[in-house]
Amino acid sequence: MKELYFLRCRECGKKFANAPQSYCEECFSPLEVSYDYEALAHVAHRGALAHRAFNMWRYAELLPLPEGFTPTVAIGGTPLVKSRKLGARWGVQNVYFKNDAVCFPTLSFKDRVVGTALAAARRFGFTKIGCSSTGNLANAVAAQGAQLGFDPCVFVPADLEPAKILNTAVYGARIIRINGNYDHVNRLCTQIADRFKWGLVNVNLRPYYAEGSKTHGYEIAEQLGWELPDNVVVPMAGGSLIGKIAKAFCELAHLGWVEPKPVKFFGAQATGCSPISDGVKRNLPRYQPQKPNTIARSLAIGTPADGPFALRLIRESGGWAEDISDPEIIDSIKLLAETEGIFAETAGGVTTGVTAKLIAQGRIRPDETTVVCITGNGLKTTDAIAADFPLTEAIEPRLEAFEALLGQSLDSEVAA
Numbered sequence: 001m002k003e004l005y006f007l008r009c010r011e012c013g014k015k016f017a018n019a020p021q022s023y024c025e026e027c028f029s030p031l032e033v034s035y036d037y038e039a040l041a042h043v044a045h046r047g048a049l050a051h052r053a054f055n056m057w058r059y060a061e062l063l064p065l066p067e068g069f070t071p072t073v074a075i076g077g078t079p080l081v082k083s084r085k086l087g088a089r090w091g092v093q094n095v096y097f098k099n100d101a102v103c104f105p106t107l108s109f110k111d112r113v114v115g116t117a118l119a120a121a122r123r124f125g126f127t128k129i130g131c132s133s134t135g136n137l138a139n140a141v142a143a144q145g146a147q148l149g150f151d152p153c154v155f156v157p158a159d160l161e162p163a164k165i166l167n168t169a170v171y172g173a174r175i176i177r178i179n180g181n182y183d184h185v186n187r188l189c190t191q192i193a194d195r196f197k198w199g200l201v202n203v204n205l206r207p208y209y210a211e212g213s214k215t216h217g218y219e220i221a222e223q224l225g226w227e228l229p230d231n232v233v234v235p236m237a238g239g240s241l242i243g244k245i246a247k248a249f250c251e252l253a254h255l256g257w258v259e260p261k262p263v264k265f266f267g268a269q270a271t272g273c274s275p276i277s278d279g280v281k282r283n284l285p286r287y288q289p290q291k292p293n294t295i296a297r298s299l300a301i302g303t304p305a306d307g308p309f310a311l312r313l314i315r316e317s318g319g320w321a322e323d324i325s326d327p328e329i330i331d332s333i334k335l336l337a338e339t340e341g342i343f344a345e346t347a348g349g350v351t352t353g354v355t356a357k358l359i360a361q362g363r364i365r366p367d368e369t370t371v372v373c374i375t376g377n378g379l380k381t382t383d384a385i386a387a388d389f390p391l392t393e394a395i396e397p398r399l400e401a402f403e404a405l406l407g408q409s410l411d412s413e414v415a416a
């Protein structure tokens, strides 16, 4: 059977055969996976999904997988939670949280991109794989790499959160810490992929990696009963996820799986690393690179590879982008936990806080359906909020001790 997908340059449109390559040889713009949608319409049927497990592989026909591919790791299939309290507090009716804080197997949406990237790595014959990472990607590469029998080596900024290092090391992956920020790490990885011919998932395998993000979007549409929302609020690092959710929605409409509908795309960043939201707010033709300085490490990319496309998408969809400060990120993590029972990492604080801001600005309206993308788990960034929750006093295991404690707090409540 002829393959239904190939690589295509996002700027000049030149087509390339499938290969571990991420840049166009003609114009040096990024390549992406493109599909023969006419042929796809004959093999991909929504009805076939009824008998498949709820994880990202249920959309296999819409992903760039090698022929005969059989998934081993059940990735994705995360809850879409309708807001019970936070939406009401914000004065809007239909807010949903797409909760990839509980994505399998490593508790961030990066599990999805590694799923498709490693399928490509196997197809191209790589045994040595790796990535440049702000943390979550390293976790996902290490876990799936171990299970699939690859030999992972990940490259991270030296000052990454200890939990994200540990969550990588435990799978036996080799970790190379680099004195520098993500942009330095990524530049080095481009050279390493060239020199050593390793399969680096977000470098030379990037077109295949990025397609995995589409499943976050497919799931949203399916969980809304095969309908598209009015608004999506998406955290942005390299600016890839936001574009792939848009691509997913377009594909579903094109295949007739959902009614076509204009969806507004809203981007969320931390003020300490906000090249894309800055570009949107100042209406710049292209973003200006920044030097990251924020607790939202997973979003700390000062030169986002897909920034130009994210800018374009946000503008053309009629959406907007915003950013919030580190203290606001912490407040938003707590707010989401207290109201919805979801413990998100710093990136989730960013999305939640930015959503509040967009509602206050009137850019997201009360009667619209809005999906807020929570992309990572709070247990990975506990150091960001630990200082706010000092240990309480310990008491003796006796009833009187508890009564005394209660009395104390009753007294102080009366006194207050």
Ligand SMILES: *Cc1c(COP(=O)(O)O)cnc(C)c1O
Pocket (backbone or CB within 6 Å): 108, 109, 110, 136, 137, 235, 236, 237, 238, 239, 240, 241, 242, 298, 299, 345, 347, 375, 376
């Ligand atoms: C990587 C990451 C993002 C952003 O992804 P891009 O596709 O690079 O924009 C968002 N949230 C979390 C938790 C991430 O790890």
Ligand SMILES: [Zn+2]
Pocket (backbone or CB within 6 Å): 009, 010, 011, 012, 013, 014, 024, 025, 026, 027, 028, 029
């Ligand atoms: Zn080109």
